[in-house]
Amino acid sequence: MKINDVILRTVTRIVVFIILTFGVELFLSGHNEPGGGFIGGLVLSSAFVLLYLVHDLEWVQKGIPFDFKKIAALGVLLAVGSGIGSVLFGGNFLEQATGVFTLPVFGETSLYSVSIFEAGVALTVVGVVVTIILSISEDV
Amino acid sequence: MMNNIIAFPMIIPLLTGIILVFFRNKVIVQRIISMISILATLGISIYILQKVLSNGILRLDFGGWLPPYGILFVADSFSMLLVVTTLVVTAILLVYAFSSIPKAFEKMFFYPFLFFLIAGVVGSFLTGDLFNLFVCFEVMLLSSYALITLGGRKIQLVESIKYISINVLSSWFFLLGIAYLYGSVGTLNMAHLSMRVAEVGQGPVLTVISIIFLLVFSLKAGLLLYYWLPGSYSAPPTVVAALFGALLTKVGMYAMIRVFTLIFYHEPQITHTLIGIMAVITLIGGSVGAIAYNDLRRIVSYNVIISVGFILIGLAVSTESALQGTIYYLIHDMIVKALLFLIAGTIIYLTGKTKIEKMSGLIQNYPVLGWMFFVTMLSLAGIPPLSGFIGKVYIGQGSIEAGAFILLGIGFLSSIFVLYSLLRIFMNCFWGETIISVEDEVPIKKGMIVPIVLLGILTFGLGVGVEAIAPYVSDAANTLMNPQIYIDAVMKRN
Numbered sequence: 053m054k055i056n057d058v059i060l061r062t063v064t065r066i067v068v069f070i071i072l073t074f075g076v077e078l079f080l081s082g083h084n085e086p087g088g089g090f091i092g093g094l095v096l097s098s099a100f101v102l103l104y105l106v107h108d109l110e111w112v113q114k115g116i117p118f119d120f121k122k123i124a125a126l127g128v129l130l131a132v133g134s135g136i137g138s139v140l141f142g143g144n145f146l147e148q149a150t151g152v153f154t155l156p157v158f159g160e161t162s163l164y165s166v167s168i169f170e171a172g173v174a175l176t177v178v179g180v181v182v183t184i185i186l187s188i189s190e191d192v
Numbered sequence: 193m194m195n196n197i198i199a200f201p202m203i204i205p206l207l208t209g210i211i212l213v214f215f216r217n218k219v220i221v222q223r224i225i226s227m228i229s230i231l232a233t234l235g236i237s238i239y240i241l242q243k244v245l246s247n248g249i250l251r252l253d254f255g256g257w258l259p260p261y262g263i264l265f266v267a268d269s270f271s272m273l274l275v276v277t278t279l280v281v282t283a284i285l286l287v288y289a290f291s292s293i294p295k296a297f298e299k300m301f302f303y304p305f306l307f308f309l310i311a312g313v314v315g316s317f318l319t320g321d322l323f324n325l326f327v328c329f330e331v332m333l334l335s336s337y338a339l340i341t342l343g344g345r346k347i348q349l350v351e352s353i354k355y356i357s358i359n360v361l362s363s364w365f366f367l368l369g370i371a372y373l374y375g376s377v378g379t380l381n382m383a384h385l386s387m388r389v390a391e392v393g394q395g396p397v398l399t400v401i402s403i404i405f406l407l408v409f410s411l412k413a414g415l416l417l418y419y420w421l422p423g424s425y426s427a428p429p430t431v432v433a434a435l436f437g438a439l440l441t442k443v444g445m446y447a448m449i450r451v452f453t454l455i456f457y458h459e460p461q462i463t464h465t466l467i468g469i470m471a472v473i474t475l476i477g478g479s480v481g482a483i484a485y486n487d488l489r490r491i492v493s494y495n496v497i498i499s500v501g502f503i504l505i506g507l508a509v510s511t512e513s514a515l516q517g518t519i520y521y522l523i524h525d526m527i528v529k530a531l532l533f534l535i536a537g538t539i540i541y542l543t544g545k546t547k548i549e550k551m552s553g554l555i556q557n558y559p560v561l562g563w564m565f566f567v568t569m570l571s572l573a574g575i576p577p578l579s580g581f582i583g584k585v586y587i588g589q590g591s592i593e594a595g596a597f598i599l600l601g602i603g604f605l606s607s608i609f610v611l612y613s614l615l616r617i618f619m620n621c622f623w624g625e626t627i628i629s630v631e632d633e634v635p636i637k638k639g640m641i642v643p644i645v646l647l648g649i650l651t652f653g654l655g656v657g658v659e660a661i662a663p664y665v666s667d668a669a670n671t672l673m674n675p676q677i678y679i680d681a682v683m684k685r686n
Contacts, residue, residue, distance in 0.1 A: 121213065122213065122214060125210050125213035125214060128210050129207070129210045129211070132203065132206055132207055132210065135203070136203065136207075138255075139196045143256065144196065144252065144253055144254065144255060144256045145196050145199045145203070145252060145254055145255075146254040146255040147254075147255045147256045148255060
């Protein structure tokens with residue numbers, strides 16, 4: 053018997069965007085408040101996992117044509133790269149910098165180089181979580 | 193003063209591993225990048241080793257956070273000697289991997305995992321922070337879990353379950369020990385720990401904590417708690433087994449030596465005696481195992497265990513010459529164990545058999561392989577001028593100085609068992625009537641014999657040219673004997 057999942061499908065369409073937005077919000081608030089790359093990444097990946105649950109693998113693959121293993125690698129590259137970046141600027145390995153910039157729309161904003169590291173963490177988490185879930189589901 | 197360079201022996205392998213993921217299907221590109229990267233790392237490490245000898249211990253505070261608050265890398269002669277040896281052995285093993293690892297493995301991230309493993313090993317050698325040591329151990333172990341299961345043959349999966357569960361358990365104990373230690377002295381920076389432990393005195397609580405660390409590192413090094421080792425090291429492909437045999441137990445031994453010379457050196461009657469007893473039992477158990485089995489891979493794995501016991505005699509005795517011997521023997525053992533595993537794996541590849549009584553007369557088919565095995569055997573037994581000799585002499589000298597005659601006796605007796613166990617392989621496999629006719633002979637690949645010969649040259653060179661590394665080794669032993677040198681280097685403000 054085929055399960056009627058029309059409610060799940062309809063709700064998912066909206067909820068996925070809420071989850072994704074919340075994930076980004078958690079990621080950005082991470083510097084001074086609870087949140088950060090790891091948690092943000094987990095929330096982001098939960099959105100992808102929900103999509104995989106509701107639809108089949110091929111359907112999602114068509115919409116998100118990335119190899120999640122490579123996304124994980126890209127994340128680690130970004131994180132390690134941000135550490136090496138400080139060496140290029142003459143600092144210690146993994147040293148972080150901060151500065152206040154005036155941006156259009158946002159006005160005066162302080163930006164942290166640690167965000168690049170965090171973005172790497174987030175990408176890694178997304179890549180690894182989705183890869184794990186996919187490998188398990190493909191095996192069954 | 194910034195010493196960013198000392199982070200590079202870990203960062204380059206890490207970055208290489210990541211970059212190789214993107215070249216998953218381009219095997220040739222992966223090989224070229226791997227080789228270039230490992231040679232570059234080796235060059236940098238040799239430069240650092242040289243710099244440490246002339247400028248003293250170097251340290252790098254990550255992110256500019258001064259010790260004891262931040263995490264840091266510390267490069268002293270001991271750690272750099274091991275890093276250089278690791279990289280030399282890995283570079284040679286890579287050549288073997290090129291010709292022996294199936295294409296399918298190379299596409300399943302073999303090289304990335306290998307580089308992550310190296311990053312973990314190098315990080316463990318260089319870190320100056322106990323928690324960071326735990327992290328580097330985990331990096332190394334996670335990669336080794338992947339490497340041991342790669343291929344997914346039944347025996348690999350059986351052994352990997354044992355290997356993973358025992359290591360997860362010991363990691364948990366490691367974490368527990370770290371928590372206890374932080375709870376009692378309030379720091380995890382190794383130099384700072386050493387100061388604090390010296391200030392409050394190593395009382396019963398701290399001694400118990402030190403024994404938890406002893407337990408953890410014994411599991412990783414295969415000291416007494418080695419029952420998982422022969423199985424796990426027999427399962428994976430030759431080059432992975434060689435990598436494990438050459439490097440992984442050494443990291444456990446390094447951690448043990450570091451912790452018991454730098455931090456917990458105040459109660460040697462308890463801790464070092466215990467290490468001595470464990471070393472003796474390990475030597476006996478390893479010797480029995482090495483002569484009891486007929487399976488080539490088992491014999492070779494038990495030889496790893498014997499050398500663990502022998503190396504840690506040096507730590508149990510802890511005189512300057514014994515520690516010098518330990519360092520020499522560690523370096524020698526990394527090279528020669530890689531060689532032994534490669535030869536054993538090559539024999540199995542050529543004959544398709546693992547039981548030694550089923551082979552015969554291989555030396556007539558493969559003379560170079562036979563003679564290299566002979567050299568390995570002599571080197572492991574400690575015959576001059578090969579590299580095993582100098583380490584044994586110093587460990588023996590140290591034991592005599594300390595009056596540890598039981599350790600001395602059993603240590604040297606074990607060499608005879610090593611010699612006997614390998615002589616059995618030599619006589620069974622290489623001597624006698626050849627059973628492979630010229631037509632059936634599997635040709636030995638160049639990529640397999642070249643690394644074996646290179647490692648053979650290295651063990652010979654290390655034995656003859658021991659003068660070249662003597663200043664580094666005596667500097668390393670001096671630092672181990674005098675923790676204050678290490679502490680001053682880490683805690684000084686600059």
